[in-house]
Amino acid sequence: MRELLVWEQNWLRQCGWSSEQIAALSVSNDQTPVEYLTGRARFIDLILQVNRQVLIPRVETEQLIELVKQAVWQSGTTINSIVEVGTGSGAIAIALARALPSVTIVATDISEGALSCARANVHHYFLDERIKLLWADLLIHSQLPPADNYFLVANLPYIPTRDYQKLDTCVREYEPRLALDGGADGFEVIRHLLKQVAPLENKPLGIFLEVDPSHSLDFVRDYSQYQWQKVTDEFGRGRFLVGTRIDKIDANHNE
Ligand SMILES: C[S@@+](CC[C@H](N)C(=O)[O-])C[C@H]1O[C@@H](n2cnc3c(N)ncnc32)[C@H](O)[C@@H]1O
Numbered sequence: 150m151r152e153l154l155v156w157e158q159n160w161l162r163q164c165g166w167s168s169e170q171i172a173a174l175s176v177s178n179d180q181t182p183v184e185y186l187t188g189r190a191r192f193i194d195l196i197l198q199v200n201r202q203v204l205i206p207r208v209e210t211e212q213l214i215e216l217v218k219q220a221v222w223q224s225g226t227t228i229n230s231i232v233e234v235g236t237g238s239g240a241i242a243i244a245l246a247r248a249l250p251s252v253t254i255v256a257t258d259i260s261e262g263a264l265s266c267a268r269a270n271v272h273h274y275f276l277d278e279r280i281k282l283l284w285a286d287l288l289i290h291s292q293l294p295p296a297d298n299y300f301l302v303a304n305l306p307y308i309p310t311r312d313y314q315k316l317d318t319c320v321r322e323y324e325p326r327l328a329l330d331g332g333a334d335g336f337e338v339i340r341h342l343l344k345q346v347a348p349l350e351n352k353p354l355g356i357f358l359e360v361d362p363s364h365s366l367d368f369v370r371d372y373s374q375y376q377w378q379k380v381t382d383e384f385g386r387g388r389f390l391v392g393t394r395i396d397k398i399d400a401n402h403n404e
Contacts, residue, residue, distance in 0.1 A: 202262030239267030
């Protein structure tokens, strides 16, 4: 039998479920996350369409939006594009496009299913002109902004494979593995992304990553063109990794 939490009952009600339907679900064995049952999920002030091809956007990721927004504002008018890798439902790209009206976004995903969900959400929020959605294994070099005045943002899979097996059933059995499993040490996809960035001439000015707070982040030392800083979430866990291009820090100091 499934015991529905209060917020789950409220969400079902808000999405038009009747008391009878909610009562029937609570005595069933169905463990499907309520967001997949309703086809909708909340992210900041957005209501996004979701399905089992995409990760249900997490509340932790809302802080990533704040970090990027602050960094864009602090950069003055320099940042006019953002590249988001692994867009899933489009949550990050849409939230950033709405918060930063002068910024255009290129968002990629390796899952066609995720891209079609993101496309529906981008369209719903009238952002088709400002968010370009592309299939890619991480970056597409030809689609990067020609100048270096852009940020790279990614919430890529970061759960080590051995921990993936231990995830709650409602996550492991319902959410896409492609969105969660980050390989042997959890950093395979993120490392691959940084390897793609390293040789670029037009490297992003800043890189903003969501990561697994319980694992060592020593691997970023190999990417010494950036100064790396761990940013904690509201529970004091190092959930974000922010890279700032060293040459830009030095240039600012010399001005
Ligand atoms: C953790 S989910 C994040 C989804 C969304 N950005 C969010 O924060 O809710 C990771 C996403 O990365 C995508 N992904 C995994 N490997 C990828 C790759 N090599 N290239 C592009 N996208 C990838 C998955 O399909 C999934 O949509």
